[in-house]
Amino acid sequence: MSEATALASSLTGCHTCNQVVRLDKDHHHQGLLCPRCGSPLHPRKHHSILLTWILVSLAFVFYIPANLLPMTRVVSLGQVQEDTIMSGVIYFIQSGSWYIALVIFIASVFVPVLKLLLLMFLLISVQRKSCWRPRDRTRLYRITELVGRWSMVDIYVVTILIALVNLGALADIDAGPAAVNFAAVVVITMLAAKSFDPRLIWDNAALPEDSAMKT
Amino acid sequence: MIICHDCDLLQTKPDLQHQGKALCHRCGAVLFRSVPDSAQRVVALSLAGLILFAVANIYPFLAFDVGSQSTQTTLFTGVRELYAQGLWALAGLVFFTCIAAPLIQLVLMMHIFLPVMLGRTSYAVKPAFRLLLQLREWNMIEVFMIGILVALVKLTKMAIIIPGVAMWSFMALIFILTGAMTSIDGRIVWDRVDSEK
Amino acid sequence: MQDNIPEAIVTKKRRFSIVWLIPLIALLIGGWLTFKYLYDKGPVIEIEFGSAEGLAAGKTKIKYKEVEIGVVDEISFGPDLSSVIVTASLDKSMRPHLNEGTRVWVVRARVAAGEVQGLGTLLSGAYIGMQPGDGKIRKRSFTGLDKPPVVYSENEGTRYTLSSKVLKSFDAGSPVYYRGMKAGEVTEYKLNDTGTEFTIKIFIRAPFDRFVHDTTSFWNASGLSVKLGADGFEMHSESMISVLLGGLAFDNLIKPRGEPSADGTHFVLHKDKNIAENVEYEQGAKKYRVYFDGSARGLSAGSPVTLRGITVGMVTDVRLTYDLRDMSFKIPVEIEFEPERFSIIGHNDTGDSPPTAEDLVAHGLRAQLKSGSIITGQMLVDFDVHPDAAPAEIYYEGDHTVLPTIPTTIEALKNNLLAIMDKINKLPLDEIGVNLNGVLGGVSNLVNSSDATATLANINKATAQLNATLAQAESVAAGLGEDSDAYQDLLRTMHELSGAARSLRQMAEYLERHPEALLKGKPR
Incomplete structure (x- = not known):
């Protein structure tokens, strides 16, 4: 059957130029470069699971202050109002702008958690050498890759507010400590998604599924 | 032969001539796109993108009126304010994802595909192409656009907010840039690299 | 057969894709915007000021009749660093009005040359005022005035x-x-x-x-x-x-x-x-002289001359003379009597001429030194008709007409003293004391309450800012003379301030109640 991983055939593909490259069997598969475009080749991403675990736990560490600390400080007429992400969502629900509340909630609260949980699920499934629905798990991985960037919405909202509302003594908006934490969550989860190697899903799944198909 | 990025499946490479994309037989990942006149399209769209980028950065983005006070913002103002508040990391992130990344992408596309279109050799095409692919996910202008909409809803009852020409250009830039990126047919670049050997 | 069929000609011409329309449209839009920007861009002017205090590039507005007509682009130094050159771009509608008659000045909160002005700019920042001129020679560089010029109204x-x-x-x-x-x-x-x-x-x-x-x-x-x-x-x-x-x-x-x-x-x-x-x-005043015996303390030039309590003139001079003829001190008091202050009725009916001073004296008109005010001790010269007074006559000393006087009554002084004592006795000192205690108690409650403490903390913050502003104001005011009129422009300022307040009030009121609204928008 031709449906074998390239690695099993001592081959690997270049991610930049799609070149098929033959691998030296005894080599450690480290520090390889594509003969055509010179990009680094990763037959499998190095320490993918460990690195992803580290980044996921780091993201959780930043996620807590990002949600508990104030995102913005509004100083108006000497009064200081501090807002966290959730207090903003609650305000929007109360004021009837439920769709904005939904956007902020999904982008800022739901998406980062979803992404981290999905990555954890993928990591555990790979570590347990699960062969459960590899195609769907690959789809889940693509979702985590795609969705992460949208968490930046709140960072941009704060940036725009700071740029616009600068009325001196009357009203002023400062970015709160949560903003930096939140940005860190977004960047770290994006890096985590990149460090995860989806081919690991198929390494365990390929053979049993093939045999299942044969029978 | 071609190998899937996502599932490492070795499969035969289809010879696509018309518009279309090749998907992995096993996991459905996009292996490559076939775009007729890819070079022309990419160059044309990135040229349009560069013009729109210039407009979006030069002209006021939003005008914010409260009573007799008026603030005009360009794309860069927010970055500068963040930096002024001492949040240089945040300022750098916003600058990179909304200004630097799209600009570098546009410039790289021009740099790679203009010589291809004109039938000339281009300089440093390999690292340029690699950088172009890596920048793809760090360009977040469409997320920024959603951020603008949310900010507008927040402020619209407080003050009169007038979207400037830069905002419309920025919106158009999102579509142009996406169009340009999906018009890239990597084969024409690598075929040329192969033929030059 | 097949040889007869001609082969189609193949050209290797490059086919232009329709996608080129997109950059073309982008270029047209960009070009149009640039053209519109340059077309709408009004004249750029240079203004020379002594100082750029309160001006900020990109923020400071230029206003005419409180309407924004431009913005400051750049602030730089003049060639010899003695002045500041402000570069500003104006609305294009101002182009025909920039000429030798155009005047430019800075409106900022300041106390200078006897005026308090532009308090409204404390909130909105300083701005540059401009008065378009109607001169013939076009100008693009101006010298800023030290203070707003008086705008000559075109009214009749x-x-x-x-x-x-x-x-x-x-x-x-x-x-x-x-x-x-x-x-x-x-x-x-x-x-x-x-x-x-x-x-x-x-x-x-x-x-x-x-x-x-x-x-x-x-x-x-x-x-x-x-x-x-x-x-x-x-x-x-x-x-x-x-x-x-x-x-x-x-x-x-x-x-x-x-x-x-x-x-x-x-x-x-x-x-x-x-x-x-x-x-x-004075133009119709008649001058007389009177002599009083005893002290003339409290009488000075300017003291009123009254007739039955109504001012009819004033003392012009009080002098001390020593008369060698009878070895005595005399105090001639020069007075002015203003006949226009009272009118004479009845003489037209009888056909008689108005009564002369001699006639009045004959009827008992006498001058008397009286206490004008018990508080100040000021004296006045009072005339009245005293029919019982010893007969006296007007006599003349050179040019001066001397009118007869009668002595000051001691009773008047006595009465004054009694009146003072009475007033002091009537002061409700006990009641004042009790009230004061109550007030102090209230104040102490207020001051020690937690609300007040919080409020005071806020006030302190505000005061610190105010102090900074005042310090600035003081430094400007230091150069003022004693006769300066610091009230000069206060009214104009008040108008400005109330204008600024009006425009901000709506927002300010709302913000005070809902400061979070800035972030979250106003609820519908």
Whole structure:
């Protein structure tokens, strides 16, 4: 059957130029470069699971202050109002702008958690050498890759507010400590998604599924 | 032969001539796109993108009126304010994802595909192409656009907010840039690299 | 057969894709925007200022009649670092109005040259004021004025000149009142060549210029005139406005005759209304001399001369003389008696001539030194008819007509003393003490409450900012002379401030209740 991983055939593909490259069997598969475009080749991403675990736990560490600390400080007429992400969502629900509340909630609260949980699920499934629905798990991985960037919405909202509302003594908006934490969550989860190697899903799944198909 | 990025499946490479994309037989990942006149399209769209980028950065983005006070913002103002508040990391992130990344992408596309279109050799095409692919996910202008909409809803009852020409250009830039990126047919670049050997 | 079929010609011409329309459209839009930007871009002007205090590139607006017409682009130094060059771009509608007659100045919160102005700019920041001119020669670089110029209204009116020895409590732009109404303003003033007198140019708007006759009196209506004299404590001001702003006033103190004065007529500016009135009466005043026995303490030039309590003139001079003929000190008191202050009725019916001073003295008219005010000890010369008085006659000392007097009654002093004692006794000292205790208790409760502490913390913060502002104001004010009129522009400022407040009030009120609204928007 031709449906074998390239690695099993001592081959690997270049991610930049799609070149098929033959691998030296005894080599450690480290520090390889594509003969055509010179990009680094990763037959499998190095320490993918460990690195992803580290980044996921780091993201959780930043996620807590990002949600508990104030995102913005509004100083108006000497009064200081501090807002966290959730207090903003609650305000929007109360004021009837439920769709904005939904956007902020999904982008800022739901998406980062979803992404981290999905990555954890993928990591555990790979570590347990699960062969459960590899195609769907690959789809889940693509979702985590795609969705992460949208968490930046709140960072941009704060940036725009700071740029616009600068009325001196009357009203002023400062970015709160949560903003930096939140940005860190977004960047770290994006890096985590990149460090995860989806081919690991198929390494365990390929053979049993093939045999299942044969029978 | 071609190998899937996502599932490492070795499969035969289809010879696509018309518009279309090749998907992995096993996991459905996009292996490559076939775009007729890819070079022309990419160059044309990135040229349009560069013009729109210039407009979006030069002209006021939003005008914010409260009573007799008026603030005009360009794309860069927010970055500068963040930096002024001492949040240089945040300022750098916003600058990179909304200004630097799209600009570098546009410039790289021009740099790679203009010589291809004109039938000339281009300089440093390999690292340029690699950088172009890596920048793809760090360009977040469409997320920024959603951020603008949310900010507008927040402020619209407080003050009169007038979207400037830069905002419309920025919106158009999102579509142009996406169009340009999906018009890239990597084969024409690598075929040329192969033929030059 | 097949050889006959011609082969199609293949050209290797490059096919142009339709996608090129997209950059073309982008280029057209970009080009159009740039053209529109350049077309809409008004003239760029350069203004030279002594200092750029309160100005910020990209923020400071240029305004004409409180309408924004431009913004400051850049602030740089002049060639020799002695001045600041402000580069500003204006609305294109201003292009035809930039010429030699255009004037530019900075409006900022400041206390300078006797004016408090632009308090509104504390909130909105300083701005540059501009008055388009109607000159012929076009100009793009201007020299900023030190202070706002007086805007000559194009309204109808007449110009006059006044002369004054001192310049007190007014400035160019100060109002001129007619019976408490603003009738015009001071447009210009200058010291004459000999340095002895100021020439003040004023503009009186129609219809008030109809009331200006050659006999009209002008006086300084600035501030509050507080007089402590024999008439007691007297406070006078033209209006609350003039208290704040200073200014001049005019009125016809004697009945005007003839046509209104012509443009450019010259008048004398009197120090205050009293003097103006007295000067008018002086013209018909009759001078007399009276002698009082004993002390003349409390009597001085300016003390009133009354007839049954009504002022009819004033003391012009009190002197001490020693008469060698009878070896005694004498105090001749020169008085002016103003017959215009009272009218005589009945003489037309009888056909008799008005009574002379001799007639009145024969009927018992006597002068008497009286206490005018128990508080100040000021004395006055009171006339009354005392039919029982010892006969006396008018006699003459050179040019002076001497009127007879009667001695000061000791009873008057006694009564005064009794009145004082009575008033002191009536003071409810106990009650005041009790009330004061209550008030102090209340204050102490208030001060120690937690609300007050929190509020005070806020106030302290605000005060710190205010102090900084005041310190700045003080440093400017340090250069002021004692006669400066710091109230000069307060009214204008108040208008500005209330304008600024109005425009901000709506937002401010809302923000005060919902500061979070800035972030989250106003609920529907």
